[in-house]
Amino acid sequence: MNPHPFGARLCRAMDERGPLCVGIDPHASLLADWGLGDDIGGLERFSRAVVDALADRVAVLKPQSAFFERFGSRGIAVLEKTVEEARAAGALVLMDAKRGDIGSTMSAYAETFLRKDAPLFADALTVSPYLGYGSLRPAVDLARQSGCGLFVLALTSNPEGAEIQHAVRSDGSTVAATVLARLAAENAGADPLGSFGAVVGATLGDLSAYDLGINGPLLAPGIGAQGATPRDLPEVFGAAVRNVVPNVSRGVLRAGPDPSALRSAATRFADEVRAALPSR
Numbered sequence: 249m250n251p252h253p254f255g256a257r258l259c260r261a262m263d264e265r266g267p268l269c270v271g272i273d274p275h276a277s278l279l280a281d282w283g284l285g286d287d288i289g290g291l292e293r294f295s296r297a298v299v300d301a302l303a304d305r306v307a308v309l310k311p312q313s314a315f316f317e318r319f320g321s322r323g324i325a326v327l328e329k330t331v332e333e334a335r336a337a338g339a340l341v342l343m344d345a346k347r348g349d350i351g352s353t354m355s356a357y358a359e360t361f362l363r364k365d366a367p368l369f370a371d372a373l374t375v376s377p378y379l380g381y382g383s384l385r386p387a388v389d390l391a392r393q394s395g396c397g398l399f400v401l402a403l404t405s406n407p408e409g410a411e412i413q414h415a416v417r418s419d420g421s422t423v424a425a426t427v428l429a430r431l432a433a434e435n436a437g438a439d440p441l442g443s444f445g446a447v448v449g450a451t452l453g454d455l456s457a458y459d460l461g462i463n464g465p466l467l468a469p470g471i472g473a474q475g476a477t478p479r480d481l482p483e484v485f486g487a488a489v490r491n492v493v494p495n496v497s498r499g500v501l502r503a504g505p506d507p508s509a510l511r512s513a514a515t516r517f518a519d520e521v522r523a524a525l526p527s528r
């Protein structure tokens with residue numbers, strides 16, 4: 249077991265820097281808005297600008313792997329550098345790659361992102377439980393060993409997610425409730441917070457039908473471009489709101505490329521989140 253688990257490191261980072269996760273999502277449209285080409289040079293300049301502006305002040309940076317992967321091996325090289333530089337500047341890095349596969353392949357995904365000496369080593373990784381929660385076991389085990397975290401898709405911010413996540417199983421519980429219960433078991437006894445989080449969209453309205461008390465972080469995407477605001481968080485998360493890690497990607501990135509405008513946008517969201525949340 250690692251003596252510096254992700255959950256504890258995340259609590260410290262949010263206490264020191266404020267509870268915000270900013271996404272690094274180099275959409276083609278954002279590259280154009282920033283006056284950059286939709287090419288490897290544009291990707292590199294965009295990512296470096298976000299890291300330079302924010303990695304020394306926000307708690308978590310979340311590169312969206314898809315926007316790097318679309319440039320092939322050179323995009324992956326930029327992603328490696330982005331992760332390394334963001335971590336060196338003090339941000340926790342959550343790799344948003346949403347991996348999920350049969351256990352033996354999951355093991356290779358885990359080694360890609362959660363093995364200490366891997367080129368893409370990150371503090372935490374998003375994973376999908378929809379090949380069965382048990383298929384994530386290799387990632388859970390390696391995360392524990394490396395002091396990393398996982399964020400497991402439970403109730404995603406997109407409207408299409410409901411058809412699977414709200415589906416009722418033969419025992420009467422929903423699929424998402426089962427994922428949440430498995431996470432609560434992973435985090436049992438962890439103090440101050442477990443390392444195994446859930447992804448729960450800030451766009452979803454009242455979730456009182458779900459037990460979000462998993463003793464782990466709740467990554468809340470959907471703020472900004474998808475329409476949710478920090479003021480929605482208490483209604484969506486109820487008593488679990490104190491463990492929310494709100495994510496904003498385009499809502500901050502659209503302020504760029506000026507570094508001070510990026511910082512102001514992130515500060516504005518962090519202030520709004522602080523005002524909406526009870527103190528930790």
Ligand SMILES: O=c1ccn([C@@H]2O[C@H](COP(=O)(O)O)[C@@H](O)[C@H]2O)c(=O)[nH]1
Pocket residue numbers: 271273312344403404405406447448449469470471472473474495496497498499
């Ligand atoms: O349920 C989910 C899970 C992940 N995401 C990701 O978060 C960001 C959101 O970006 P915005 O620009 O703030 O809308 C993006 O990387 C998604 O892939 C999500 O939105 N919902």
